Amino acid sequence: MCSDFYRKPQRAQSLGEYALILGLVAIVVIVIAFGIGLADQRIFGLVAGALGAKHDTQGGHYITIDSAPCISVAATHQTGLYVTGTYGGMDISDLTGSNQFGLMVVEVNGTPGRFVYHPMISSTAADLSLCPRSVVIQGKEGSLAEAPLTLEAR
């Protein structure tokens, strides 16, 4: 038949091809697992912080949360966080701050080694009931500090 005439000869995969496929799959799985690991760590940190736990990290990479208020400002009808602390052994761009509503970059607070993380929680309401329970500051290599939030009405 015509279709048989033009059909190219089929060949099964060799061991080398199987190994290549397996290796690529393994690389993808490892990359995904690393990302999931960081996300898991962040979620556990948020849960632990919400339960009142506070801890900092040391051992080559340092992150310390010094104060972590959630603030409602009646004059401007806004609510947000103003988390300050210190870091060492890494760059500010390695840090992300997170709460239950999402991730955000952390900024240098005046001098290198000091950070501030100040996300807006609500830009229309001054309401402390909107505040998340905890905050996590995480380095991209896996170091992490967590703290419960204190509530401040102004």
Next chain:
Amino acid sequence: MKSRPPELLPGEKRATLTMIAIEDRTGWTRRQTITVIGAAALMLIICLGSGLIALGQAGASQPTITFASLPAVSVADTLAHLKSLNVPVSNVQTLTPPGTFWKANAEIQFNVQRDKDKATFLLLGYDTASQAGAAAFAASLSEKYKTYPIRQFSNVLLAAIPGSPAPLVNELNGHLTQWLIAPYRLYLPTSTPHAS
């Protein structure tokens, strides 16, 4: 003339016998058996490698501790410390009562002049670091104060009037970091000298 099959070493003989046993049980061809064994070996190596990497990271993971809290200080002590470091402080004005916006328990305004550079600062004291952070956050939302460079040091805020020369602002930030934070966070860079 019929050639003799090559002599197998003991290890090779055992491996060949194992493969023959697998082929007999499963009905696979030699090629399929080698492929399956190779794939299984690769998976084992990858799993072991991943496991060892994970164990290595777990072993090297940083112990978690809680650092000492930063000390609470008064604005008067803070100003006295700056003077002790020979910061050229002048025109000190204690605002009594403190401005209503800041909701501080003490507020001092002062100038610093070094050569042609002149800056005006506000030093604001609070009962807690959280209250100081709340004031800094409120200032960042205020039309009037959002352009002020404001730095928090424990329960104290240092705000510079906009337009203040950066070298003077950085100098005071460095002094207060060195005094109120660096002794309790030894990993911070120590760019400014200790008070003698």
